[in-house]
Amino acid sequence: SAVISQKPSRDICQRGTSLTIQCQVDSQVTMMFWYRQQPGQSLTLIATANQGSEATYESGFVIDKFPISRPNLTFSTLTVSNMSPEDSSIYLCSVTWDNKETQYFGPGTRLLVL
């Protein structure tokens, strides 16, 4: 099965700074998604990362705060901009393959904003 990796695995950041999270897959995927999981809560979809075009954001999430890139079929980045303590969460990428709906998750990035 394919391998999904995320970098960094965890980070501690100061408020007002930005962090870019990478998601790398070792084979071409159909769809890539970015989720946030706040402490003790379930997963909330931030956006769909579209290859070669702007991401599609869910209600409550905006490009200025969470810019996303997907330059090819195996890689995407999510930036958390101008961070505040409320951004402390686990950020997860997920992917689908072969035009199937099932999503598989990367290991996540644990972010703490002080």
Next chain:
Amino acid sequence: QKEVEQNSGPLSVPEGAIASLNCTYSDRGSQSFFWYRQYSGKSPELIMSIYSNGDKEDGRFTAQLNKASQYVSLLIRDSQPSDSATYLCAVNIGSGTYKYIFGTGTRLKVLA
């Protein structure tokens, strides 16, 4: 607004018993349903998907779907302490988007 609901638990069952986890969803148009297991500090891992009414079995796991009642469940037979985790129900919102809505998850504790 489309919703997926689960009892947050914790659901405690003795080792060897059957654990029954339930999920209801609001969108009648949903066609695809997924169960994920998430251990503390880890990312969700897929257990099963189900698309048709009825039961689908995979080892100790059985997913049950009733679209008329908008209800999907997961049964875990012969529960083991290693099954202790949070179980997330995910529902595809349709329209060819491949997007899910996740339930809040049910925390399962299997007591040795």
